[in-house]
Amino acid sequence: MTTAAALPAPGTISPATGEALEPVPSHTPEQVADAITAARKAQPAWDDLGLNERARLLKLLAQTMLADAETVVEIISQETGKGANDARLGEIATVAEYVADAIKAGRIALADEKAWLSFLDFPKKSGVIEMVPRGVVGIIAPWNYPLMQFYKPIFPALLAGNAVVLKPSEHTPRTGAWLAAKCQEVLPSGVVQLVQGRGEVGAALIEGGCDSIAFTGSVATGRKVALACAERFVPVSIELGGKDAAIVLADCNFDRTVAGLAWASMHNAGHDCAGVERIYVENAIADRFVAALAATAQKIEVSPNGRCDIGPCQNAAQFAIVQQHVDEAKAAGATVACGGEPTGSGYGYLPTVLDNCTQDMTVVSEETFGPVVAVIRVADAEEAIALANDSKYGLNGSVWTTDHTRGKRIARRLEVGIAHLNNHKWTGGTLAQTPWTGVKDTGPGIAAGKHSYHTFARPRMVMEDWNSGPEPFWFPFNDQLGDFSKALVQRGQGNFWALLTLLGLLGKRVKAATDFAKG
Numbered sequence: 403m404t405t406a407a408a409l410p411a412p413g414t415i416s417p418a419t420g421e422a423l424e425p426v427p428s429h430t431p432e433q434v435a436d437a438i439t440a441a442r443k444a445q446p447a448w449d450d451l452g453l454n455e456r457a458r459l460l461k462l463l464a465q466t467m468l469a470d471a472e473t474v475v476e477i478i479s480q481e482t483g484k485g486a487n488d489a490r491l492g493e494i495a496t497v498a499e500y501v502a503d504a505i506k507a508g509r510i511a512l513a514d515e516k517a518w519l520s521f522l523d524f525p526k527k528s529g530v531i532e533m534v535p536r537g538v539v540g541i542i543a544p545w546n547y548p549l550m551q552f553y554k555p556i557f558p559a560l561l562a563g564n565a566v567v568l569k570p571s572e573h574t575p576r577t578g579a580w581l582a583a584k585c586q587e588v589l590p591s592g593v594v595q596l597v598q599g600r601g602e603v604g605a606a607l608i609e610g611g612c613d614s615i616a617f618t619g620s621v622a623t624g625r626k627v628a629l630a631c632a633e634r635f636v637p638v639s640i641e642l643g644g645k646d647a648a649i650v651l652a653d654c655n656f657d658r659t660v661a662g663l664a665w666a667s668m669h670n671a672g673h674d675c676a677g678v679e680r681i682y683v684e685n686a687i688a689d690r691f692v693a694a695l696a697a698t699a700q701k702i703e704v705s706p707n708g709r710c711d712i713g714p715c716q717n718a719a720q721f722a723i724v725q726q727h728v729d730e731a732k733a734a735g736a737t738v739a740c741g742g743e744p745t746g747s748g749y750g751y752l753p754t755v756l757d758n759c760t761q762d763m764t765v766v767s768e769e770t771f772g773p774v775v776a777v778i779r780v781a782d783a784e785e786a787i788a789l790a791n792d793s794k795y796g797l798n799g800s801v802w803t804t805d806h807t808r809g810k811r812i813a814r815r816l817e818v819g820i821a822h823l824n825n826h827k828w829t830g831g832t833l834a835q836t837p838w839t840g841v842k843d844t845g846p847g848i849a850a851g852k853h854s855y856h857t858f859a860r861p862r863m864v865m866e867d868w869n870s871g872p873e874p875f876w877f878p879f880n881d882q883l884g885d886f887s888k889a890l891v892q893r894g895q896g897n898f899w900a901l902l903t904l905l906g907l908l909g910k911r912v913k914a915a916t917d918f919a920k921g
Contacts, residue, residue, distance in 0.1 A: 444592030485710030724772030
C-alpha cells in the first residue's frame with residue numbers, strides 16, 4: 403500500500419465534542435496512480451483463484467473484521483459521534499451474514515450462460531457467455547456510514563475477481579483505513595489498496611486509469627464523477643442523495659407508524675440518503691400523529707449525553723445546512739413541534755419535527771441530511787402520491803396502512819427505486835442480494851444484488867466450432883451466394899419452400915468455398 407504524503411486532511415475534529423483528532427495524511431495524485439498500478443499487478447492472480455476461493459477468503463475477512471469489531475466501533479464513534487451501540491449494530495454486527503448473501507448473489511450474477519444457437523443455422527457450433535472482471539475498481543465512499551457504505555461495492559467487486567482501491571471520505575478516513583488493514587491481513591498482497599484525501603484524490607482515481615468506479619455521495623459531485631467516467635468510457639455506479647417520502651394513511655397501525663417513522667427520520671442523525679425527510683399524513687389523523695411523533699422524537703438522546711440514540715451532525719457544513727433549512731421553514735410558516743435548535747455541544751442538533759410544511763419550502767424540496775422531518779398534511783392518498791412524486795429525488799418511499807392490498811397499489815405508484823409498505827430504508831445495509839437503486843437525481847446506480855454486476859464485470863462471448871469444412875457464407879460471393887441469400891430472406895418471410903432451397907444450396911456453397919480456398 404502506498405504511503406501517504408504528509409499533507410493535512412479534514413476529519414480532524416470530533417463532531418460530538420469539537421476536540422481535535424490526529425490528522426490523517428492525504429495522498430498525492432502520483433501516489434494514487436501508484437496504488438492503481440499495484441492493484442492492477444495483483445489482480446490477475448486474485449482472479450485466477452476462482453470464485454470459490456475468493457468467497458472463502460471473503461468469509462474469512464468478515465470473521466477477521468468481527469474479531470476486531472470493538473476497535474472499529476470506537477473509531478466510528480470518534481469520527482461520527484454516533485454511539486457505540488448504533489455503530490456496532492449499523493456498521494459491523496451483520497457483516498458475516500451480508501457477505502454470505504453477497505456470495506449467493508455473486509454466484510448467480512457470475513455464472514456462465516450457455517448461448518442458444520440453432521442447430522440448423524449454426525451446426526456444430528456452441529457458445530458460452532462468461533462474466534469477466536473489469537480489472538481495478540475504484541470505490542469512493544461517503545461519511546455517513548463510513549464502514550457499511552463500503553460493503554455494497556467492495557464485496558461484489560472482489561467476488562468478481564477485481565482488485566480495488568478504496569477512497570474513504572476525508573471526514574472519516576480512519577474507518578476506511580481500518581477496513582483496508584483488515585483486507586490486507588486476509589487477502590493476497592496488493593488486492594486492496596487505500597488512498598486518502600479530498601475530492602482531488604477521487605478525481606485522481608478516475609484519471610489514473612481505474613477500469614470502473616463505484617461512487618456514493620452528493621448529487622453535485624456525482625455529476626462530475628459521471629462526466630469524467632463518460633469521457634473515458636469507464637463504467638460507473640452512481641448512488642446519490644434522497645428526499646424520501648412516507649405516506650401515512652388514516653387506517654395505519656398508529657403506534658407502529660409513529661415508532662417506525664421516528665426511527666426512519668432520526669436514525670443516524672438523519673445522515674441517510676434513504677432517511678424519511680417528508681411525511682404526508684391524512685388530515686383525519688394529522689393532529690394526533692404530529693403530537694405523537696414529536697413526543698417520541700423528544701425522547702431521542704443526542705451524543706454525547708446519556709445513552710446516545712443518535713450522534714451529532716458529522717461536520718460543520720452539514721450542520722449549517724440543517725440549521726438553514728429549519729430557519730427557512732420557520733420563517734415561511736412551518737410550526738416547530740419539537741427541536742429546531744442545536745444541542746449546544748459540538749455539531750449536535752435536536753431531533754426536529756416541523757408541522758404545516760408546504761412543497762415550496764427548502765426543507766421539503768432539498769436534501770436536509772439531518773435529524774429533521776417535515777410534515778405535510780394532505781386530504782387523501784391521491785394528494786399524497788402526487789406530492790410525494792413531486793421531487794427531484796427517488797430512492798425509497800413508503801406507505802403506512804393496514805390495508806395491504808391498497809397499500810401495495812399505492813407503493814407501486816411511487817417514483818422510487820425501493821418501495822416499502824409499513825417500513826422504510828432498512829434493506830440498504832442488510833440485504834446483499836437485493837438491488838439498492840433509485841431514479842431522478844438519486845442517480846441510476848444499482849448497488850448490491852445480482853443486478854449491480856455491470857459495474858464489476860463485463861460479458862465475454864466464447865464461441866467454439868467443430869466444423870472441418872468452410873462456411874457456406876464464405877467467399878466466393880457469386881450468383882450461387884445470391885440465390886442462397888435470397889432464400890434466406892424468403893425463409894424469414896415465412897416461405898417454407900425456401901428452407902428446401904437453402905438445404906439444396908448448402909452443400910454446393912461449402913464446395914464452392916472449399917475450391918475457392920484451394921485456389
